Amino acid sequence: MSYQLYWGDLHSHCSISYGHGTLPQALARAKQQLDFCSVTGHAFWPDMPTDRSVYADIIDYHNEGFATCAKNWNELVRLHTEGTEEGSFVAFPSYEWHSLKYGDHIVYSPHAELPLKDAPDLPAIREVARAVDGIAIPHHIGYAKGYRGINWDAYLEDISPFVEIFSLHGCSLSTDAAYPMLHDMGPRDFGSTAEEGWRRGHKFGIVGGTDHHAAYPGSHGDGRMGVFAESLTRQGLIDAFKARRVFAATGDKIDARLHINDSWIGDTIKAPGKRNIQISVKGIDQIDQVRLFKNGRILKRFFPMNSTPTDTYRLRVTWGWGRKDKLVNWLSKLSLSEGSIQVVDTCFSGQAVVAPKTDHDDLNANTDEALLPHNILERTDNSITWESITSGNLTMRHATTQSLSLEISAPLNATVSVEANGHRYSHLLADLVGQGRSHFLKGWLTEAIQIGPAVSINDCHVEATFVDEPELDTDSYRLEAAQTNGQWAWLTPIWAER
Numbered sequence: 001m002s003y004q005l006y007w008g009d010l011h012s013h014c015s016i017s018y019g020h021g022t023l024p025q026a027l028a029r030a031k032q033q034l035d036f037c038s039v040t041g042h043a044f045w046p047d048m049p050t051d052r053s054v055y056a057d058i059i060d061y062h063n064e065g066f067a068t069c070a071k072n073w074n075e076l077v078r079l080h081t082e083g084t085e086e087g088s089f090v091a092f093p094s095y096e097w098h099s100l101k102y103g104d105h106i107v108y109s110p111h112a113e114l115p116l117k118d119a120p121d122l123p124a125i126r127e128v129a130r131a132v133d134g135i136a137i138p139h140h141i142g143y144a145k146g147y148r149g150i151n152w153d154a155y156l157e158d159i160s161p162f163v164e165i166f167s168l169h170g171c172s173l174s175t176d177a178a179y180p181m182l183h184d185m186g187p188r189d190f191g192s193t194a195e196e197g198w199r200r201g202h203k204f205g206i207v208g209g210t211d212h213h214a215a216y217p218g219s220h221g222d223g224r225m226g227v228f229a230e231s232l233t234r235q236g237l238i239d240a241f242k243a244r245r246v247f248a249a250t251g252d253k254i255d256a257r258l259h260i261n262d263s264w265i266g267d268t269i270k271a272p273g274k275r276n277i278q279i280s281v282k283g284i285d286q287i288d289q290v291r292l293f294k295n296g297r298i299l300k301r302f303f304p305m306n307s308t309p310t311d312t313y314r315l316r317v318t319w320g321w322g323r324k325d326k327l328v329n330w331l332s333k334l335s336l337s338e339g340s341i342q343v344v345d346t347c348f349s350g351q352a353v354v355a356p357k358t359d360h361d362d363l364n365a366n367t368d369e370a371l372l373p374h375n376i377l378e379r380t381d382n383s384i385t386w387e388s389i390t391s392g393n394l395t396m397r398h399a400t401t402q403s404l405s406l407e408i409s410a411p412l413n414a415t416v417s418v419e420a421n422g423h424r425y426s427h428l429l430a431d432l433v434g435q436g437r438s439h440f441l442k443g444w445l446t447e448a449i450q451i452g453p454a455v456s457i458n459d460c461h462v463e464a465t466f467v468d469e470p471e472l473d474t475d476s477y478r479l480e481a482a483q484t485n486g487q488w489a490w491l492t493p494i495w496a497e498r
């Protein structure tokens with residue numbers, strides 16, 4: 001069976017419950033970069049703390065958000081339905097059910113309608129999901145059990161075919177994975193990681209989702225998911241979800257694939273003899289390494305090895321910086337003197353909000369008032385024009401810059417020119433290979449733009465085939481891909497039985 005790769009974010013928020021920005025904004029922004037999304041309403045918390053001397057602000061804040069969600073629920077469902085055009089874009093309504101004991105879960109359905117129903121515990125919320133042919137997906141699983149992390153003792157594969165391991169909360173894959181959890185909810189605990197779940201023998205997929213609270217599904221770098229599905233329809237996607245043909249990514253659309261004897265990620269196969277393993281990774285920037293795990297240990301590492309001359313490159317242009325309390329409106333155009341732009345990947349992100357408070361506007365200048373803060377205005381064979389609104393980086397570890405990744409076909413003596421707010425900067429493509437060139441628009445401590453680096457397309461791809469043999473009664477194989485720019489993809493395992 002052949003499947004198409006689609007990109008989405010099933011976990012984002014806005015002011016429809018608690019958060020910032022509107023649902024129409026969220027859906028419009030999702031359609032810029034994704035094939036499907038869900039804007040989730042915060043709805044219920046049956047075991048919320050009751051000690052008001054300690055948790056009064058949390059109790060009141062959540063209850064107010066839950067009431068807002070209930071009031072707006074019909075509107076949430078209606079706008080998700082109206083925003084769906086199967087074959088082009090799919091929006092799933094969903095709601096979040098919190099739990100200290102069992103961990104937070106989000107309920108989804110393949111149907112356009114989704115009743116808003118509470119439940120006292122995890123078994124009961126599963127029955128709510130089953131009643132609509134749906135699923136209940138745990139997220140930020142890495143927090144300790146009893147503190148809104150996953151409870152593997154209570155996990156069931158059928159209703160939760162995958163878990164969310166990456167978001168603004170950090171990465172819950174393993175104890176030492178990239179992106180630690182820095183939220184005030186605490187550090188990750190190995191007993192709640194995906195690695196522990198697999199070690200226990202559970203079979204589940206892994207995905208990324210932003211958990212973004214400012215109306216920006218798919219906010220770049222905050223978490224996305226890839227899914228291999230037969231069709232871009234509600235049912236086609238839900239079928240793929242239940243089959244675990246899903247994987248997690250941070251932001252860059254890394255097309256990573258693992259096949260064993262023609263199986264797909266998420267499959268459990270009978271393979272008592274030699275196993276033909278195929279690996280394909282197509283990044284949108286230089287690949288650092290690809291790692292294949294077998295039974296939790298690194299089996300092989302792979303690196304780009306193709307030195308065949310090429311005139312195809314990945315070129316990134318990034319803009320922003322400057323003062324965090326000042327908005328900058330950008331009108332920019334990139335053009336090539338020779339060659340053409342083959343592919344454009346937008347790497348747009350929203351306000352960095354995972355735990356919204358009333359002082360949100362004090363964090364930095366609010367760039368999300370516009371329906372589309374960042375937008376492609378025109379594209380030709382050899383040029384692209386865009387507009388954007390940025391403010392300075394929130395911290396030295398929290399970027400608010402925006403970028404485009406372009407696949408271009410051009411000779412090394414081609415000139416890459418960028419016009420930004422009346423300023424023009426030009427470089428030979430040869431001078432951008434492996435190098436980024438920066439330009440300040442108005443001097444020190446003002447907004448800036450970086451042109452490059454450009455990377456040979458050969459350095460963005462890894463292909464490998466080899467033969468492996470059984471080790472255990474059931475062997476698990478899992479692939480990870482890392483780019484040099486810090487972007488990751490983590491694949492759901494394949495389980496091979498003797």
